[in-house]
Amino acid sequence: MIIQTLISPETTMEMDCDDVLFSNFSYNPEAYYFLYVGDLKNYSLNCFVKECLERRLNKREVRFIAIVPDVCIQYNYTNIIVINPVATQDMIENHAISHMDTQPRMSCRLKSSIFMKAVSESKTVRNLIETILANQNQLYVNLYESMVEMTLDSIDRVSVLGPDKQIARKYNDKVFQYNLLKGRVPCIDGLCCEGREHLLQTTSTLWEKWPDGIFVSAAYSAGGANSAVTYCQEDVVRKFKDDDNCYYLVTRYIPHDLDPTVLAVVANENDVYIAGIADQVIQDGNRFVGSTFPSVANTEQQRQLREHTVTIGRILGEAGYRGIFGCDYLIDRKGDIHFLEINARKQGTTLEFCFTLEQTLPEGSPMLPELEYYAVTENRFPAHTVEMNDNHHGIHWGTHNYKITAAQLTKGYIPQNPYERETFKKIARKELIKDFVILEHLGTNFLVSPGTFLARVVSVARCAEDVAEGLCQGVGFIQQTIHEA
Known part of the structure; x- marks a missing residue:
């Protein structure tokens, strides 16, 4: 196996x-430590959490340990723990005999619930927490998404630095969202179904009424999983096979060309901070692959998007939700806005908006993780909170998540680039006109399972055309590192 023993030069730690x-x-x-639990692609968000805690702790050195599921050839990041039960089992069964084994190793993306449960039950992690708490009075666990399967906060003096997990789960339910918000924000015509039989009965009666298609989503879906745009009854039958325990939201599909997303933070029932508006890149009707900024929505549309998101944020705040969230919308070909969903968690634009805000807001302004820290711990925003009112430095960016849809073998490696933050700084200061970085590439000689992120491209420039060029070049480089399994 490729397990490396935990290193502790300053103190002895017995770890299983x-x-x-x-x-x-x-x-x-x-040093003062906090833990991060989530995907490697959000590792850099913790740098902002670290800086926030250092200010709050009177400059005592703060470090973080990142617990991630990503299986890579190497890690150009410090203080990493990789927990992935499926990949570990593959190592035991197929790669334990010889270090010279040339059989491809497995890289797979775990369901978040499985990962969170594995981390929560890990003896290594719990021993680590015990050691840390012997030297500090509290330990924060920073999460990309608060999930009920994360139970480390049941340990005394351990708390989650993010939204309450039970509230987050409730508000991530698409059926619950729809019933809550229709009449309060512009929702699309829809119906809720209990079980597959009810789903099939319902959709069979709607094709004449909704000839452009029907969008079907399970109560819990994200990134294109458990949802689909369907164009005939056979699509519904083929794509949705879950048993009768599943709830579905069925809505009229509206042809459109623009999918804006708004990132925000809520501190209480009144205070909602709008970080910015980006445009999602959607493939096959529902599969999210990236975002672009600034949004091409016009001034009035952006005003309405902010207004709707503040309305939703206040509803979340009244329910006790504290922290970062996002709202997705579509703008139809008449220019009308339609609400799609709440993401009661951080979302794909969070890191890039942090980098954008850092270069745009007055020096010393709190970034999104600091706003979330204050929201969670004090139910307020700090006094010097400022929203971004314009793109003063002309920063344009785009992201592309290269997600595998069929099993692939990697035959090349693009070294992980940890300098995305510096790229934004150089573009803002006009030290660069354009640049792109390829991040978190898994490495060579991996059998990559469907649904796994192979790498991520971030293109930053001073115009949209150069952003698109950088994304195209980055995707091209990634494609050269894989072939069919």
């Missing part, structure tokens, strides 16, 4: 590493 695939961290009892 059977549940860890890889680690490279060292522990210093003089």
Whole structure:
């Protein structure tokens, strides 16, 4: 196996590493630690959390340990713990005999619920927490998404630095959202169904009424999973096979060309901070692959998008939700706005908006993780909070998540680039006209399972055309590193 023993030059830590695939961290009892649990692609968000805590702790050194499921050839990041039960089992069964084994290793994306449960049950993680709490009075766990399967906060003096997980689960339910918000924001015509039989009965009666198509989503869906645009009854039958325990939202499909998304933070029932508006890149009607900024929505449309998101944020705030969230919309070909869904979590634009805000807002303004920290711990925003009112430095960016849809073998490697933040700074200062970075490439000689992120491209420039060029070049480089399994 490729497990590396946890390193501790300053203090001795006895760790059972059977549940860890890889680690490279060292522990210093003089530093203040927090944990991050989530995908590697959001690692850099923790730098903003670190800076926030250092300000709050009077400049005591803050470090974080990132617990991730991503299986890569190498990690150009410090203080990593990799927990992935499926990949670990593959290592035990297929790669334990010889270090010279040339059989491809497995890289797969775990369901978030499985990953969170594995981390929560990890003896290594719990021993680590015990060691940390011997040297500090509290330990924060920073999450990309608050999930009920994360139970580390049941340990005394451990708390989640994010929204309440029970509230987040409730408000991530698409059926619940629809019933809550229709009449309060512009929702699309729709119906709720209990079970597959009810779903099939309902959709069979709607094709004449909704000839452009029917959008079907399970109560819990994200990134294109468990949802689909359907154009005939056979599509529904083929794409949705879950048993009668599943709830579905069925809505009229509206042809459109623009899918704006609004990122925000809620501190209480009154205070909602709008970080910005980007445009989602959607393939096959519902599969999210990236975003672009600034949005091409016009001034009036952006005003309405902000207004609707503030309305939703206040509803979340009244329910006790505190922290970052996002709202997705579509703008039809007449220019009308339609609400799609709440993402009661951080979303794909969070990191790039942090980099944009850092270059745009007055120096010292709190970034999104700091706003979330204050929202969670004090139910307020800090006094010097400022929203972005214009793109003063002309920053344009786009992202592309290269997600595998069929099993692939990797035959090349693009070294992980940890300098996305510096790229935004150079574009804002006009030290560069355009640039793109390829991030979190898994590496060579992997059998990559469908649904796994192979790599991510971020293109930053001073105009949309150069952003598109960078994304195209980055995707081209990634495609050269794979072939069919």
